[in-house]
Amino acid sequence: MGKVIIDGAIADNQWQRLESDALESGVPAQGKIIVPLAYWQENRDTLIARGDVAVWLAPGEEPKDLEDDLDSLPLVAIHFPAFKDGRGYSYARELRTRYGFKGEVRATGDVLRDQLFYMTRCGFNAFEVRADRNIEEALQGLKDFSITYQGDVNDPKPIYRRA
Amino acid sequence: MYVYQEHDQQLLEERVAQYRDQTRRYLAGELSEDEFLALRLQNGLYIQRYAPMLRISVPYGLLASRQLRRLAHIVRTYDKGFCHVSTRQNIQLNWPSVEEVPDILAELADVQMHAIQTSGNCIRNITTDEFAGVNPKEIEDPRPWCEIIRQWSTFNPEFAYLPRKFKIAVNAVPDADPALIGVHDIGVQLVHGANGETGFQVWAGGGLGRTPMTGSVIGEFVPWQDLLPYLESILRVYNKYGNRDNKYKARIKILVKALGADKYRELVEQEFAELKDGPMTLTKEEVERIQSCFSAPAYQTEDTAALEAKLAEDKAFSRWYHTNTRAHKQAGYRAVTLTLKKTGRVPGDISDEQLEAVADLADQYSFGVLRNSHQQNMVLADVAASDLYDLWKALDALGFATPNLGLITDIVACPGGDLCALANAKSIPVAESIQRRFDNMDYVHDLGLIDLNISGCMNACGHHHIGHIGILGVDKKGKEFYQVTLGGRGDRESRVGEKLGPSFESDQITDVVENIIKLYVEKRLENEPFIDTYERIGMDPFKERIYG
Structure with a gap:
């Protein structure tokens, strides 16, 4: 079982993210799984009945596509095929501020230490750091700055409105 | 100038520490080239033809004397003793080493300077009229608004990995565009509402580069309180829907054009509806705090009689x-x-x-x-x-009193093929050759205002599209050629020039410029500037003269 950063600490990764080709013969009988948006949309009722299921969004798939399902999801993953594709930052922020999603928002894929601080500010609270990188060291990335000018998901007040 | 508070300074110091560690990990092989690329670019560090280039941020072009002295020390210690003023009001070092950049940043941080977001696919330096605050025609000093935007854009977590670079300029002069807002990703025009209250007309989707175009008005009147939520809305739409498959189609201008300004505005309004009156709304106290940093200096009452006498006696x-x-x-x-x-x-x-x-x-x-x-x-x-x-x-x-401001020898040129890895052709020797051809200062003055801009490639750092005469270096089978455009403007308004015709070899380009000028001299009406003659007679006579 791999490791994941959740709420600033390293934990065992309970969830398995599945690509669509791994789902051709259906979902595994057991275990917590994160399925692609399209698979969720096609098999929504069966998946809800199975339980232990979450959804991941690829770039181009927006939180709006999950708007009616968020209450039934414990976790939404936002996948970064490449760390330079920044759409996921806006998606995370929307999940938190527009849709008020309280569950886990997890970054998966090309997730690296030097992006974690920004990701946290946009509403991610869980990070599957890329497997070839040291997750302990990546923890440092959560603390790059103690000063921020803008408000963010964790504190919507910009610096000029803070006490 | 903006006066740094403790937190502003601390942020810079934390940045230096962060970048120092990133450089260490890169040199230790813990970061790949590609991973470090994005990080160093967000810090203005390019790897160029012969050496790295470090672009130092000069917010809206303002430099204090102690900052100039520190820059002098830096270029002496870490570079070859000179630096370069860029067309976005920044300063560039052409020969720093990757290993020493963290030390340069620490030296800069001591004097409240940095290289944050001077490159990369993020929000770049905020620029404005170099006469901001003293220009008699401006309706209000734009610099406090530049600073407010600077702080909002600095390490903005959502907009660090945009589809492409993003440039914002602010203008406070009516009926003129000294900040070139028409050709920026976002242009912010200060306006006063019916009751004299400050607001902004917000443009989006202008830009030079490969597909030059002027922007469209997205926000007709954005009240000052709403400036940041409105900009954030424009950026969010771009971050979500800008093209990420093809870097040549990734600028906001392509998206605005594809969707149409009306559709873009509609998407912005949807985002803005959620942010309006929220915590991002600017407060009067904050605006006044920033404005107080830009109050007028202690001017004296001046007697101009002595000046008048000198002007009369010294030609x-x-x-x-x-x-x-x-x-x-x-x-x-x-x-x-x-x-x-x-x-x-x-x-x-x-x-x-x-x-x-x-x-x-x-x-x-x-x-x-x-x-x-x-x-x-x-x-x-x-x-x-x-x-x-x-x-x-x-x-x-x-050597800084050459009386050629705005004249044909006041050439804007990017570093070009002599230094830049992106360039298709050299710019600097072309500039020099044209300057040498027009070596009679009386004649140069007689020609009057002519903007001549040279870029060594499509990226248009020399702003060739907005030169009255624009020269673009192109590569044809490994040989340097130059394409000429006429009729661009970056003065009263921003406008993209038109292509004259097929390109020229490097030994022809100075003759071509001279022939363009000769035709202008033949055709001009009394006191008619080059650009007005061009607009009156059009492109055809120039084509005929050059290619006929």
């Missing part, structure tokens, strides 16, 4: 005065441009010793502040009438 001084200085809000004061365009010198280059000399002049004559202009010149904005003669003498000794 060279008078020529310089009428060419390189301009009207000021404050009676008895002038804004002085230091032309970094002496023939034989790279446009926009300045040495360590000159930086120090200029710092001393800023202290002595202009309240310790200097500005960079997007035409690669420098400005001492607050010079008393009684100091002008002495300042002129001092600038002349430095």
